[in-house]
Amino acid sequence: MTTAIPGYTAGTPTVARSPVSLADFALMQKSVLFGDDDVRALRQSYDVVEDQVEAILDVWYGFVGSQPHLLASFTNTSSRDPIGDYLAGVRRRFGQWILDTARAEYNQAWLDYQHEIGLRHHRAKKNQTDGAASTAIVPFRDLFLLVVPVTTTLKPFLAKRGHSTAEVEAMHAAWVKSCLLQLTLWSHPYVKDGDF
Amino acid sequence: MTTAIPGYTAGTPTVARSPVSLADFALMQKSVLFGDDDVRALRQSYDVVEDQVEAILDVWYGFVGSQPHLLASFTNTSSRDPIGDYLAGVRRRFGQWILDTARAEYNQAWLDYQHEIGLRHHRAKKNQTDGAASTAIVPFRDLFLLVVPVTTTLKPFLAKRGHSTAEVEAMHAAWVKSCLLQLTLWSHPYVKDGDF
Numbered sequence: 001m002t003t004a005i006p007g008y009t010a011g012t013p014t015v016a017r018s019p020v021s022l023a024d025f026a027l028m029q030k031s032v033l034f035g036d037d038d039v040r041a042l043r044q045s046y047d048v049v050e051d052q053v054e055a056i057l058d059v060w061y062g063f064v065g066s067q068p069h070l071l072a073s074f075t076n077t078s079s080r081d082p083i084g085d086y087l088a089g090v091r092r093r094f095g096q097w098i099l100d101t102a103r104a105e106y107n108q109a110w111l112d113y114q115h116e117i118g119l120r121h122h123r124a125k126k127n128q129t130d131g132a133a134s135t136a137i138v139p140f141r142d143l144f145l146l147v148v149p150v151t152t153t154l155k156p157f158l159a160k161r162g163h164s165t166a167e168v169e170a171m172h173a174a175w176v177k178s179c180l181l182q183l184t185l186w187s188h189p190y191v192k193d194g195d196f
Numbered sequence: 197m198t199t200a201i202p203g204y205t206a207g208t209p210t211v212a213r214s215p216v217s218l219a220d221f222a223l224m225q226k227s228v229l230f231g232d233d234d235v236r237a238l239r240q241s242y243d244v245v246e247d248q249v250e251a252i253l254d255v256w257y258g259f260v261g262s263q264p265h266l267l268a269s270f271t272n273t274s275s276r277d278p279i280g281d282y283l284a285g286v287r288r289r290f291g292q293w294i295l296d297t298a299r300a301e302y303n304q305a306w307l308d309y310q311h312e313i314g315l316r317h318h319r320a321k322k323n324q325t326d327g328a329a330s331t332a333i334v335p336f337r338d339l340f341l342l343v344v345p346v347t348t349t350l351k352p353f354l355a356k357r358g359h360s361t362a363e364v365e366a367m368h369a370a371w372v373k374s375c376l377l378q379l380t381l382w383s384h385p386y387v388k389d390g391d392f
Contacts, residue, residue, distance in 0.1 A: 027265045032341035069223045140392045144340050145228035190391045196336045
């Protein structure tokens with residue numbers, strides 16, 4: 001990175017400790033069949049996506065922008081209009097999220113920041129990072145569903161650097177698993193106490 | 197069905213109305229890119245899986261049985277041993293779930309029964325259907341993660357009836373989307389009031 005991304009606080013003392021332990025996360029990886037081959041596939045995807053981040057974000061933002069029930073989470077609660085600064089602020093961190101997902105470094109700082117991301121989707125901390133006058137919460141119902149448009153539209157980008165079909169499939173599958181793991185971690189603030 | 201399945205109450209008056217409306221569900225389908233082609237692919241899979249249900253369940257039960265943190269939800273809270281009757285009772289409804297998923301008939305009765313399934317995973321109604329002396333809840337953290345082993349191990353079964361690679365891929369993708377939709381519905385009892 002050449003410039004700091006506002007609100008990207010991974011690895012800083014402002015991020016609270018995750019309520020999920022690394023041991024819990026290791027079991028979650030078993031549940032989703034996430035193994036060393038997935039780590040390798042994600043890291044292989046790093047070089048593939050690194051210089052396509054903006055093009056990928058264009059597709060993802062295009063999808064969200066085309067669905068009023070999804071775009072709602074970025075709208076001003078008074079005017080109902082999309083908030084440009086909010087969309088732009090989130091976008092920069094979303095680009096960094098692509099790289100962090102491909103990096104696949106699972107340590108305590110990574111786990112803690114996943115929880116922070118969850119809090120920022122939930123009413124606990126939504127809007128705070130960007131000072132946005134927007135809706136109170138990203139509804140739970142859409143969180144996991146978005147794994148499909150995100151990873152389906154990512155696949156053509158994964159195929160653009162000459163890897164074999166099998167390699168592209170492996171990268172895609174690893175991305176799906178990683179997204180499900182991350183979404184599960186992000187869900188913690190939404191889930192009733194003791195039910196996670 | 198030739199014999200009634202104990203506890204399979206879909207479409208009966210004992211099932212409460214889902215807190216999620218059919219209009220909500222239609223938006224959820226948009227979020228996960230679920231369309232008419234997915235309905236067709238699921239229904240195409242019906243004939244494929246119909247006479248393979250027991251073999252599919254063998255694989256799924258084999259996976260859960262091999263993972264102590266997953267098998268825990270089927271164990272006796274005193275002895276810590278797996279409860280055979282409980283596993284068998286759930287298995288019969290799980291087999292019906294395969295057929296119902298492939299049938300892809302989304303009406304109010306189906307929606308209501310999805311909520312009932314969620315309640316039976318959650319502490320609200322776990323164990324009641326089978327009178328099992330088991331753990332209080334299936335933890336939220338594993339629910340969505342299991343979509344991967346379920347759909348990944350299903351894929352070879354989808355390929356066993358001579359369909360083209362593209363058809364098998366389409367059936368598999370539709371199953372993934374349907375599972376994410378259903379898991380989202382099942383999560384409702386786990387999610388804090390107002391956050392769904």
